[in-house]
Amino acid sequence: xxxxxxxxxxxxxxxxxxxxxxxxxxxxxxxxxxxxxxxxxxxxxxxxxxxxxxxxxxxxxxxxxxxxxxxxxxxxxxxxxxxxxxxxxxxxxxxxxxxxxxxxxxxxxxxxxxxxxxxxxxxxxxxxxxxxxxxxxxxxxxxxxxxxxxxxxxxxxxxxxxxxxxxxxxxxxxxxxxxxxxxxxxxxxxxxxxxxxxxxxxxxxxxxxxxxxxxxxxxxxxxxxxxxxxxxxxxxxxxxxxxxxxxxxxxxxxxxxxxxxxxxxxxxxxxxxxxxxxxxx
Amino acid sequence: xxxxxxxxxxxxxxxxxxxxxxxxxxxxxxxxxxxxxxxxxxxxxxxxxxxxxxxxxxxxxxxxxxxxxxxxxxxxxxxxxxxxxxxxxxxxxxxxxxxxxxxxx
Numbered sequence: 446x447x448x449x450x451x452x453x454x455x456x457x458x459x460x461x462x463x464x465x466x467x468x469x470x471x472x473x474x475x476x477x478x479x480x481x482x483x484x485x486x487x488x489x490x491x492x493x494x495x496x497x498x499x500x501x502x503x504x505x506x507x508x509x510x511x512x513x514x515x516x517x518x519x520x521x522x523x524x525x526x527x528x529x530x531x532x533x534x535x536x537x538x539x540x541x542x543x544x545x546x547x548x549x550x551x552x553x554x555x556x557x558x559x560x561x562x563x564x565x566x567x568x569x570x571x572x573x574x575x576x577x578x579x580x581x582x583x584x585x586x587x588x589x590x591x592x593x594x595x596x597x598x599x600x601x602x603x604x605x606x607x608x609x610x611x612x613x614x615x616x617x618x619x620x621x622x623x624x625x626x627x628x629x630x631x632x633x634x635x636x637x638x639x640x641x642x643x644x645x646x647x648x649x650x651x652x653x654x655x656x657x658x659x660x661x662x663x664x665x666x667x668x669x670x671x672x673x674x675x676x677x678x679x680x681x682x683x684x685x686x687x688x689x690x691x692x693x694x695x696x697x698x699x700x701x702x703x704x705x706x707x708x709x710x711x712x713x714x715x716x717x718x719x720x721x722x723x724x725x726x
Numbered sequence: 727x728x729x730x731x732x733x734x735x736x737x738x739x740x741x742x743x744x745x746x747x748x749x750x751x752x753x754x755x756x757x758x759x760x761x762x763x764x765x766x767x768x769x770x771x772x773x774x775x776x777x778x779x780x781x782x783x784x785x786x787x788x789x790x791x792x793x794x795x796x797x798x799x800x801x802x803x804x805x806x807x808x809x810x811x812x813x814x815x816x817x818x819x820x821x822x823x824x825x826x827x828x829x830x831x
Contacts, residue, residue: 452818452819499781499794499796499799500796500797500798500799503794503795503796503799503800503801504799504800507802508773508800508801508802509802511793511794511801512793575783575794578781578794578796579781579783579819581780581781582779582780582781582782582797582819583780585779585780585797586779586780644790647804648791648793648803648804649802649804650745650769650771650804657790657806657807657808658790663787663788667787668787669787683790684787685787685788685790686790687790
């Protein structure tokens with residue numbers, strides 16, 4: 446039972462932290478809860494499907510189907526997060542000064558929320574399918590259903606608690622800095638996911654590693670230490686990254702930052718309709 | 727010059743075809759062999775056959791690899807080229823018994 450609790454906690458932690466940050470970053474948007482809920486629901490459903498077909502997926506493409514799926518899921522999430530941050534850099538100022546201006550901009554807000562729901566669904570899908578496979582295995586080993594269920598729920602609750610704590614902590618940040626802080630966190634998460642997707646493609650021999658490892662900081666901060674794990678989830682920290690991984694990480698960082706800056710300079714020339722209300726106050 | 731560049735880009739793919747395969751079996755939540763010797767400086771394809779009915783996650787911080795292998799199925803994991811040394815790996819779902827090490831020499 447304790448074993449299942451610990452594994453489920455470790456698998457759900459990543460998704461829980463991401464949901465915590467995303468929920469905070471989207472706090473000014475109407476009907477946020479419904480969209481987040483839909484994302485979690487779609488992710489769980491997807492995880493069950495992926496787990497059911499895990500063997501056949503794994504055997505696709507000469508045994509590296511899992512890597513292709515993981516890299517694809519991560520890459521889709523990176524695109525959604527990039528879209529979120531670039532969209533936010535356009536609307537954050539209007540949101541801080543007048544939350545109602547955003548509600549008026551319903552069509553735009555709905556597109557942003559569907560991107561957020563997709564990120565949540567992809568995160569739950571990836572971590573969830575591994576959890577389902579693991580729990581199924583424990584059951585197949587003859588452990589009692591009740592024990593596995595209790596362990597699973599405990600682990601999931603602990604993961605959710607950490608995510609909720611992060612969410613509550615983020616809400617305490619003064620509104621003035623709030624969007625900058627969440628934007629920075631989402632940026633680092635997106636870069637980390639891009640690095641991870643590169644790692645899966647290298648593991649499946651679909652990309653060259655370039656240098657493996659490019660550097661080794663495991664003596665200083667190991668990826669399996671508590672701080673290392675937290676930094677791994679939040680900022681994509683890796684003690685032994687390959688050259689390609691670092692290239693993807695910093696490339697994504699630069700591209701999203703450039704996108705955010707570009708949208709801001711565009712708005713300085715011709716402000717979007719939503720920003721007019723903000724400018725008037 | 728351009729042709730040389732193109733050629734050098736193709737080298738990793740050409741090398742990929744020649745990556746030697748190293749079989750590893752998982753049985754009763756143990757890796758067999760638990761000690762895998764591979765040549766240093768070349769890419770190697772680990773073919774892990776999970777003969778248990780339950781899933782296992784092949785994981786290694788030193789090799790920077792992780793992969794879920796469902797019960798009764800085979801999975802390929804490419805590693806290297808590695809510097810000479812010891813690279814421990816383990817099965818995350820059964821960490822107590824599933825321990826192994828890759829030795830590059």
